Amino acid sequence: MRKRHPSPRTTVCSSTSSRTFSSSRLDKHIPQTMSLLSLNDDVLEIIISFIPSPDAWRLAQTCRYVYDAAVCQYLSIVTIKSWRQLIGFSSFVVAEPSRKLYIKALEVSLHYNQEYSECIPAFIEVLRGAGSLRSLSIKYEHFLHPSLTGILNPERISYLRVVSKFLEVLTHMISRPRYLKVFLSTHDDEVPFWHALENLTGCLETLDWNPIQSLNPGINNVWPHVHSLSVRLHRGRWSLYHLARAFPNVRRFKPDSCGGYDTRPLWASLDELESNFPFVLFSRVRRLLIHDDDFSDGPSKMVLHMLRHTSPVVLSFGTYRPRLIPHLQDLTPRLKYLKVVTHADANTEHQQSLSIARDLHGLQLTALCLCYRNSWMTKPQCDLARLVGLAQQVAATLPTLGYVGFDYTLRWRDEMHVLLPLHFRSDFSHFPSTGNLHISSFCVMCE
Incomplete structure (x- = not known):
């Protein structure tokens, strides 16, 4: 592990602010303060890991000696809510391919805009190369559908305000998430929820699905590892029997509708x-x-x-x-x-x-x-x-x-x-x- 030894004239940063001191002045006025340059790389990374992602970017701009570690922290959790953000993020990551591996959590909330369609391929390239991605949240973006099936690693996936056709992504995706949240903006059974989940019977542990149009007795698959289940069904009388048969080991249950009933104990582990x-x-x-x-x-x-x-x-x-x-x-x-x-x-x-x-x-x-x-x-x-x-x-x-x-x-x-x-x-x-x-x-x- 490399350890840095600053020269007496080296400029160092004593905090995340933009103010800098020469090491000689720092030693004279604040002798108890340790220079960032005297820390091993792994120690720097641990310290920076406690800094919120937006602040890590400011630190990266201030202290060139901790730039690599700060950028890693900055890209670990990314939230994109505008096309301007998406363009800047994609350009920054594509400029250095190794940066794709820093992305661990990504949240994208955008409505499609034809004006910015040219930047979509670069973002899809980033998405497919994010080998360390563990959490993915997608809201509205039907333009991303083709690229989502090839993502390998996310353990947590949220698809919010998506149309029913989007559920075809679930039937073809390679990823095997443990947590899945789906919020449909249209209410139809073009792709029944149990069909969309067929490939996830061996991995899914937490399911949040809103809404379910109906509980069809044709549900034949079993998701034995699901321990947390949150569902919203349309109003009316509905039996819990089919849910309990499909998800037999639920420990936490959150129904977001009235009218549910059963006639006997269904979940021994609830x-x-x-x-x-x-x-x-x-x-x-x-x-x-x-x-x-x-x-x-x-x-x-x-x-x-x-x-x-x-x-x-x-x-x-x-x-x-x-x-x-x-x-x-x-x-x-x-x-x-x-x-x-x-x-x-x-x-x-x-x-x-x-x-x-x-x-x-x-x-x-x-x-x-x-x-x-x-x-x-x-x-x-x-x-x-x-x-x-x-x-x-x-x-x-x-x-x-x-x-x-x-x-x-x-x-x-x-x-x-x-x-x-x-x-x-x-x-x-x-x-x-x-x-x-x-x-x-x-x-x-x-x-």
Whole structure:
């Protein structure tokens, strides 16, 4: 491994800014600063790998000694949203063929424009030569169809806002992705989704397909490695049976439509369910997230049925009025972590929080998060003493609690990746202890 030793007169860069110093001045005024030139190439590459791609390009322009490593980082993640970007990117990469190998993730979002058709061959050349490409996202670009079948390496592929004819690409492509997302802009069955996926039965692990026109009983293939399935079907009654037969080992299921049903447990390995609507499901799950915000007339039979048969350990749901809460003791005996997103005015939030806690007294909850939209609790300047007092009262009502939260700032997707109570631990370190509670603006941990 080559190590650089700068001469005393060499100009060096001390940061990613454009300011430069002679090494003698640098040693005199900032003796503790290490010159980039004194670092081995592999160390430089590691440091630069932490720099966002756009900043890496500025570093490449500033420090000629780290140009190669910075350009490598700059090209690792590429997003193209204009024809001007596409032309510049293609010209830059084609000028040095080895640069094609730096591209690891590529996102292209363009509508076809005849005016720029002459630059398309150069971009296709780049695409076909990107041997290290692992993630590819294509939006709108029907002009790229012929070139996509020959791409070898992407493990993640997203085709967004594409027409049904585009699905022929899937039937002929050489790549065997583990992750596939398809968002169709037209709704027809010219190429049924199961036909488009026939070549991916041995590799596909995550599938996100929107929309599926129908679940045809003619689906004969099985995708045994798919563990995460997200689908949107047109409205109407539809059975989960055909999906479960085609994807038997699903652990995470996200249906983006109402009307689904089954008549018996289908997925023995189902762990997580996220849905905009309640529907009939007999399979047990560990985590259940329901986004529906229309329980104002009381819990529907569908919701009660779903909770009874799924019996989740982690439950997150939205409700205009928390009328579902008293039913949880009987419906979800395994429940440990609960998040409720609801409504209350500033004068009733305190009382409603205690009322919810009392309704949960029969459950052995470990964590409880009560979220009120536009609440004083989520303001950075909220009254911490008031928040601590409320948390203590809630904890006293439910002695099994280890964590109490009042945070509405996290998105649904954030909760999916972080198992409570780890989510409730965030940002405790810089707040003072108060008795047996450690508090942040939004979360309280009971010791």
